[in-house]
Amino acid sequence: MSGTFNAKVYEVVKCIPEGKVATYGQVAALAGAPRNARFVGYALHVNPEPGVIPCHRVVFRDGSLAPGFAFGGPDEQRALLEDEGVRFIPPAPHHDNAGDEGWVVDLKRCQWQC
DNA sequence: GCAATGACCTGCT
DNA sequence: CAGCAGGCCATTG
Numbered sequence: 374m375s376g377t378f379n380a381k382v383y384e385v386v387k388c389i390p391e392g393k394v395a396t397y398g399q400v401a402a403l404a405g406a407p408r409n410a411r412f413v414g415y416a417l418h419v420n421p422e423p424g425v426i427p428c429h430r431v432v433f434r435d436g437s438l439a440p441g442f443a444f445g446g447p448d449e450q451r452a453l454l455e456d457e458g459v460r461f462i463p464p465a466p467h468h469d470n471a472g473d474e475g476w477v478v479d480l481k482r483c484q485w486q487c
Numbered sequence: 488g489c490a491a492t493g494a495c496c497t498g499c500t
Numbered sequence: 501c502a503g504c505a506g507g508c509c510a511t512t513g
Contacts (some may be wrong), residue, residue: 378508379511401508406509419512
């Protein structure tokens with residue numbers, strides 16, 4: 374009930390359609406705070422409404438997921454996103470930040486846009 | 488009620 | 501090109 378930036382985050386995240394993913398920075402920007410990407414993660418951490426907030430659709434700016442904090446594990450998260458229709462691609466040689474096994478979301482084609 | 492921390496991102500050196 | 505530091509709001513102890 375914090376009618377504030379935090380609540381806006383849930384609104385944006387819940388507004389993400391299937392087969393699409395949004396980045397923390399994007400959600401934060403849509404919430405009205407491009408520099409508050411940090412608190413976006415915190416907002417999802419409290420996750421006041423589990424099952425309603427697709428936190429697994431929220432990924433890093435690089436396309437990697439949140440390792441260790443996923444609801445069931447990066448493997449489950451990847452399978453879930455892939456099952457929804459999200460496209461996954463291997464890490465680029467010049468940009469390898471393996472968040473999980475080295476699979477990153479194709480932000481080029483599956484990043485949710487307003 | 489005070490203080491500290493937190494799934495990040497951006498800019499500058 | 502790469503590495504380092506800072507910043508914001510809210511929640512919890």
